[in-house]
Amino acid sequence: MKIAVCIKRVPEMDGTFRIAASGAAVDEAGLKFDMSDFDGYAVEAALQMTEKLGAGEVHVISLGPDIVQETLRKALSMGCARATQLKCDAVPYDPFAIATALAAELQGGGYDLVLFGKMSIDSANGAVGFMVAELLGLPMVHGCSKLEVAGGQGTARREIEGGGELMTFALPAVVSIDEGIARPRYPSLKGIMAAKKKPLDVKPAQLGPVALTVERMELPAARPPGRIIGEGAAVVPELVRLLQAEAKVL
Amino acid sequence: MPNVLVYAETRGGQPRKVTFEALTAARQLADQVGGEVHAVVAGPGVDALAASFGEHGADVVIACAHDTLAHYQPDVATALMAARARAGDYRAILFSASAQGKDLAPRVAARLRTTLASDVTSLSLQGEAMVVTHPGYTGKVIQTLKLVASPALVSLRPGAVAAAKQPKAGRLESAGVPELPAARVTTTETVLGDTKKLDLGEAPVIISGGRGLKAAEHFKLVEDLAAAFGNAAVGATRAVTDEGWRPHADQIGQTGRLVSPDLYVAVGISGAIQHLAGMRTSRCIVAINKDKEAPIFKVADYGIVGDVFEVVPALTAAITAAKQGG
Numbered sequence: 001m002k003i004a005v006c007i008k009r010v011p012e013m014d015g016t017f018r019i020a021a022s023g024a025a026v027d028e029a030g031l032k033f034d035m036s037d038f039d040g041y042a043v044e045a046a047l048q049m050t051e052k053l054g055a056g057e058v059h060v061i062s063l064g065p066d067i068v069q070e071t072l073r074k075a076l077s078m079g080c081a082r083a084t085q086l087k088c089d090a091v092p093y094d095p096f097a098i099a100t101a102l103a104a105e106l107q108g109g110g111y112d113l114v115l116f117g118k119m120s121i122d123s124a125n126g127a128v129g130f131m132v133a134e135l136l137g138l139p140m141v142h143g144c145s146k147l148e149v150a151g152g153q154g155t156a157r158r159e160i161e162g163g164g165e166l167m168t169f170a171l172p173a174v175v176s177i178d179e180g181i182a183r184p185r186y187p188s189l190k191g192i193m194a195a196k197k198k199p200l201d202v203k204p205a206q207l208g209p210v211a212l213t214v215e216r217m218e219l220p221a222a223r224p225p226g227r228i229i230g231e232g233a234a235v236v237p238e239l240v241r242l243l244q245a246e247a248k249v250l
Numbered sequence: 251m252p253n254v255l256v257y258a259e260t261r262g263g264q265p266r267k268v269t270f271e272a273l274t275a276a277r278q279l280a281d282q283v284g285g286e287v288h289a290v291v292a293g294p295g296v297d298a299l300a301a302s303f304g305e306h307g308a309d310v311v312i313a314c315a316h317d318t319l320a321h322y323q324p325d326v327a328t329a330l331m332a333a334r335a336r337a338g339d340y341r342a343i344l345f346s347a348s349a350q351g352k353d354l355a356p357r358v359a360a361r362l363r364t365t366l367a368s369d370v371t372s373l374s375l376q377g378e379a380m381v382v383t384h385p386g387y388t389g390k391v392i393q394t395l396k397l398v399a400s401p402a403l404v405s406l407r408p409g410a411v412a413a414a415k416q417p418k419a420g421r422l423e424s425a426g427v428p429e430l431p432a433a434r435v436t437t438t439e440t441v442l443g444d445t446k447k448l449d450l451g452e453a454p455v456i457i458s459g460g461r462g463l464k465a466a467e468h469f470k471l472v473e474d475l476a477a478a479f480g481n482a483a484v485g486a487t488r489a490v491t492d493e494g495w496r497p498h499a500d501q502i503g504q505t506g507r508l509v510s511p512d513l514y515v516a517v518g519i520s521g522a523i524q525h526l527a528g529m530r531t532s533r534c535i536v537a538i539n540k541d542k543e544a545p546i547f548k549v550a551d552y553g554i555v556g557d558v559f560e561v562v563p564a565l566t567a568a569i570t571a572a573k574q575g576g
């Protein structure tokens with residue numbers, strides 16, 4: 001079982017966001033970066049599958065400038081076997097440009113499974129995984145909260161609006177991972193030491209054409225500061241009045 | 251003539267609200283470029299929906315009425331949309347950023363070897379470019395994106411454009427029965443929660459419960475309040491879905507659903523940053539929490555400091571009365 005997981009380096013969301021001087025990017029000063037949330041779940045899912053089967057290995061791939069090597073090292077220290085950086089000066093916004101480069105790397109890699117996060121937490125597109133699947137001509141199951149493989153077959157549960165779906169599919173396949181699989185493990189000290197000796201290849205990213213670009217970024221209009229209207233059930237009539245007369249949502 | 255193509259999503263053979271929203275947005279674009287709106291719809295008996303799509307601005311409704319299409323099948327829908335996109339002169343192709351539309355749009359884009367602007371909250375054609383806005387970084391940043399491609403593929407966030415009636419012919423065309431690709435993924439079982447339940451992405455009101463409710467059975471309080479509103483869906487925090495009190499599909503926040511209803515009522519929710527990420531763009535936020543220092547009060551338009559077991563039943567009674575009165 002050979003599994004590839006595509007991971008993206010993103011800012012942690014609990015930081016305070018400012019817009020950079022260019023007006024078209026976030027100011028990275030003061031922000032902390034890590035693997036995108038759902039990509040962490042995908043790495044964990046891949047590791048658990050190979051551990052359960054007692055065979056196979058997990059490769060991680062990240063597209064971006066050299067700093068993404070930090071994120072790749074983290075995945076190696078969690079237990080992945082090999083990492084590849086698809087090097088470019090900056091990560092383009094365009095999902096098709098990214099997908100083209102990832103597909104070129106994955107093509108012919110002999111992977112039984114290619115995993116993605118459900119969406120990256122910065123772009124919030126949820127597009128790259130589908131596009132890679134399409135470019136590779138592989139089936140794609142999106143948003144899985146459970147995933148098992150056995151005998152060349154995959155079974156998954158995916159979350160849909162108001163419920164879940166159980167599906168089966170033949171390998172090789174592309175799967176994107178939702179939360180619910182298992183919390184990503186923390187790298188152990190031993191894992192961190194071992195990761196230093198694991199292979200991390202650097203290759204130029206063969207990006208696709210860029211047709212979608214960020215023109216501007218703005219912080220959303222601040223909500224008016226919160227207001228406590230009172231205490232206990234006694235203020236319920238006042239709340240209902242405000243919902244009717246002021247907010248007009250009733 | 252440059253036209254606009256819409257994937258008209260249905261559920262249980264009925265058009266969805268998000269489809270009317272997409273048609274309304276498509277109509278605006280088509281009028282801008284002097285073109286037509288074409289809607290593709292798939293499923294048994296969908297011919298009957300042409301009139302309602304016409305009412306919302308479709309000039310032509312391309313129906314693929316095949317029994318095997320009762321449920322959304324990605325491979326079939328992708329083939330259908332890509333074939334239609336290639337057959338016509340389309341300036342733009344619109345999808346809803348619903349669960350189904352988010353699944354379909356990037357597949358169609360890649361099949362056409364082009365890109366996609368996802369989950370947009372506004373869109374307009376400006377010369378060669380389609381300019382859209384899209385909330386990124388869990389809604390902390392609003393991005394203005396420029397898409398230079400024709401056709402320009404876009405998925406539209408539910409609720410971003412208000413559906414409006416703009417009657418057009420809605421002329422029915424048959425897509426014929428396309429050559430159906432062999433299914434590569436088989437759905438063996440659909441585990442639905444309550445199918446009558448309003449979807450979180452579409453409900454104008456969301457009543458959301460947190461760990462303050464203390465136990466799964468106390469979600470009855472939340473459900474009763476939702477029932478009193480009549481147009482409300484029930485959401486939850488991750489603390490609650492982790493406990494298994496509610497299914498994961500109900501989770502709102504950074505790693506759950508991103509919602510933006512007219513009214514969001516937070517019941518026994520502390521207001522962690524990851525939860526706020528999923529609901530802070532709601533139009534009006536009400537919070538009920540016994541701790542007046544809870545961060546949820548920082549974003550609440552109307553906060554009540556109090557015990558949920560006391561305040562929520564009183565609110566349910568008051569809403570029921572208000573609904574009957576008006």
Ligand SMILES: Cc1cc2nc3c(=O)[nH]c(=O)nc-3n(C[C@H](O)[C@H](O)[C@H](O)COP(=O)(O)OP(=O)(O)OC[C@H]3O[C@@H](n4cnc5c(N)ncnc54)[C@H](O)[C@@H]3O)c2cc1C
Pocket residue numbers: 037459460461462463486487488489490501502503504505506517518519520521522523524525528538539540541544556557558559
């Ligand atoms: C990577 C990551 C992703 C995450 N993603 C999400 C996400 O998508 N969605 C999400 O919700 N969380 C998410 N979380 C978890 C988040 O940090 C919080 O832990 C969670 O939102 C807390 O849920 P809660 O408000 O129900 O519980 P608590 O924080 O325990 O709050 C319970 C509240 O109830 C109040 N209360 C108690 N009893 C009563 C009573 N009788 N009457 C009135 N009020 C009462 C308390 O004062 C308290 O404020 C994520 C965390 C991480 C690290």
Ligand SMILES: Nc1ncnc2c1ncn2[C@@H]1O[C@H](COP(=O)(O)O)[C@@H](O)[C@H]1O
Pocket residue numbers: 006007008009036038039061062063064091095098115116117118119120121123124125126127128129
């Ligand atoms: N620069 C990147 N490098 C590696 N994987 C990526 C990159 N960007 C996106 N992905 C993968 O594609 C998924 C979906 O991303 P997105 O379409 O941006 O929401 C992410 O969860 C990652 O698994």
